[in-house]
Amino acid sequence: MDAATNEEALREAAANGNVDEISKLIESGVDINSTNKMNGWSPLHWACKRGHLKAVEILLSSGAEKIIVNAKGETPADVTKNPEVLELLGVVEVPVNDSEPTSDLKFKPNYLSHPEFMYSKANHRDTTKIPENPLTQPFHYQPQTVTCTPPTQWAPAGLVVHPQFIVLCVRLAHVSKMNNDFVEVELDRQYAPNLAQLTDILCKALDMGIDADQIRAIRKLPHYTLKTDRDVQRLTDYQALELILQPDSLNPFDGSIVSLSSEANTSPDSRYLKDHVSKLVY
Structure with a gap:
């Protein structure tokens, strides 16, 4: 050698x-x-x-x-x-006096010396098992880090993933209003709602006078529909959602939202007029 x-x-x-x-x-x-x-x-x-x-x-x-x-x-x-x-080595150790300040001592915190591995078994939730009670199940595992995705229509760049909350973006679909921007909704990361509860939460978050009964479906943009509670659990941070209204929840004249509690919507004359206008339009 x-x-x-x-x-x-x-x-x-x-x-x-x-x-x-x-x-x-x-x-x-x-x-x-x-x-x-x-x-x-x-x-x-x-x-x-x-x-x-x-x-x-x-x-x-x-x-x-x-x-x-x-x-x-x-x-x-x-x-x-x-x-x-x-x-x-011939080195004599100098005893340290605990009563004196030792501000110049160099140390490294334990969480830096032994960082927890992000994808360890303790951190990763097994998503292959079907939860018995979706109401007490957390959202599926997502790394709690800063995400820097390429800017697209549905995923703006540089979004921070909060360790406690999952943030969803929601708006109404096919509503003829000038201002139909997305609204951010915070949900506890440890307690994912079922599909019906999510519908109710999103309706209240929009604060536009709509009820869950007026919602036909929730579209997961760009082209998916939430159909089960497991679909809800698979939602990720800053996912864009659209609430699709029932056909009879839109005013046939101006496209505005018809409230279920409004007198005009419940009167026989209003229902008769809407039925006839629908036949003429469609």
């Missing part, structure tokens, strides 16, 4: 605490202070980091440098907290 291969083998043996391999490689003339080209770690760095006392002793007795630094400027003593290793 060439020199570079032997040097890497020595660093690996030091990291694993393989005393026999370390002695064999040192006797073959391998540079004991060789460092990795990427991180600058020497065999002594690895032995100290892993706490292999016997390996540290052999390396030091064979001439390993105690003050050699890696790419970050760390000596072997800087990469270990093992008191026995530090003693071999």
